[in-house]
Amino acid sequence: QQQVKQSPQSLIVQKGGIPIINCAYENTAFDYFPWYQQFPGKGPALLIAIRPDVSEKKEGRFTISFNKSAKQFSLHIMDSQPGDSATYFCAAVSNRDDKIIFGKGTRLHILP
């Protein structure tokens, strides 16, 4: 069964720290890896995404690191702020099958 394993389930970090959320996948057919951010009462919103032909992508304070051989990818948030407190979901997309599988989410809390 296709799976995306996300860890940790929850994370508490001091303001200014660098929270790191990890995801691992099994199916090599996945070819696009987005991260979504969800605030309470809202639907998830696309934060940043990466294709497997690059090892790192940065957008503002958010960075994805991608390890194709290990089938792992992670989200780093630089200089984290209380406003970054949200639930983060990683996902893996197979364009061949037009399917998306989500991780179970990480609840991140940034202490002021």
Added chain:
Amino acid sequence: KAGVTQTPRYLIKTRGQQVTLSCSPISGHRSVSWYQQTPGQGLQFLFEYFSETQRNKGNFPGRFSGRQFSNSRSEMNVSTLELGDSALYLCASSLVGTGVNEQFFGPGTRLTVL
């Protein structure tokens, strides 16, 4: 540009009843996907509709069904509700499909089954 809208936002039903949820995608988007979100299971894919046809389906029982209209609006129906169906139901729209085209999520419908 208006975002994805879902109605109703909150719903309370009892076991055995049936429910219909509605989703209006972003104008011009032809693909609508439905997800069930629960604390224990995260986001689980229900199905995707494109041009009024179901193109993909997740691993949910036949009690869960959907349809898409010619204006791309979509409805999801759950029959014979069970307690375990209590969840946030999210709809997402995209131009073409669930692939690299960005999916835009609505705020969800919170369904509580008593």
